[in-house]
Amino acid sequence: MTEPSGGSSDKPRRPVVVPALALTAFTVVGITALLGGLSEAPDEPEALGQGAVLDQGRYSTKFVESRVTVEKAQFDWEEDKRFVELVFDVVNLGDDTSGIGMPPEKPESAVTAGDFAGSLLKITPAFSKDAGPFTFVRVKGGESRQLHPGVQSEVILRYRLKENEQPPEKITLDVGAFEYSADPVAALPYWSVASKEVGDKQMPEIKARVVLPVKKEGTT
Template sequence: MTEPSGDSKPKRPVVVPAVALVAVTAIGITALLGGLEERPDPAPPQLAVGKTLDQGQFETEFVESKVTLVKAENAYSKDKRYLDVVFKVTNKTDETVRVGSPPDAQNGGSGFGSSLLKMTPQIKTPYGPDLYAVSKDVQSSQLQPDVPTTVVARYEMAGSAQPPSKVTLDVGTFENLENPLTGNTFWTLTTEEGYLDKAETKEVAATVTLPVKAEGAS
């Protein structure tokens, strides 16, 4: 009979610290789930002069941005300079709607204007920009159904302030929702969390960059 070898002493088990096991497990789960870092949402489309955006309720062409000088009407008034952002807007609904106003620190704006979420750089004016439609040199606050209409967002420039070389607009879109209690539908700005969420933020559908034409440029 063969004698057992002299190295018959049982080997001590290898002790792995619990912290190391937890770390390894966490790394495995993290790898399985694709990592802890969240992937950022893709940037909205970048649009330029002449491009068109389907906003749901409207179809909008971004025409230009320019500096406009309005001469004083009499000796008691002064010349004024404005930065004008010009759109061609088609109301795609069957009803006449208001041009509205862009959002500001106090409210979320209204009508077509509410979709002009942000302009960079900001042109600070006491009461915000004037937003109006122009048809045959007549200003209006309305957009008729299915009629491409020039819309101007006019920002008054203070004193001798220099205009920016370009402006960038964050623009939203509208979605048609139904009231479950009445069955009536209504247009509202598209949001990222849903229109019933108190923490909702307006969805930027496109970022539009327009060079600012100098005063008197054609």
């Protein structure tokens, strides 16, 4: 008697060996596809630290430090106030005096900002709404909210700490830049945070990511 053509169906199958190189290539292709292609992978913003200087177009900004400061009470029934401060040396590179502004509540709301603090797109960790922020320019004999052309100004951004609240170890800032353009309706040139279209809305572009260690009270 002869065996049926094709042999026994119980015969064990020989395993298929896939070369390691092929697996690696497949993995790379898969990751590239997830990123939308090599040419479309998002660029990481410039990484900066304490003391770095950034050209923001309208401003030149030095990230001096982050620290905890105490504002002593003026009267016995008042309490001392503790703050986390971010300190910047800012030079207005434009031709006109500008304000210092406020950090945006959400990054997308910064696209129309023209003042300095509007470029602080995201601050991590986030502080509670009742903590601030408070912004001012430290000047001789007091405080100001203006940045004059060509003058280096010390800008302070503050968040108040609650009683016994511990400050973070570090603060990370996503920082934007400014571009100069003309308003097609009013025909007046203006500065605004550089942005790009993402989906169906404009989003500010992150030019740099700055990490500042927080100095504790009493340190220099």
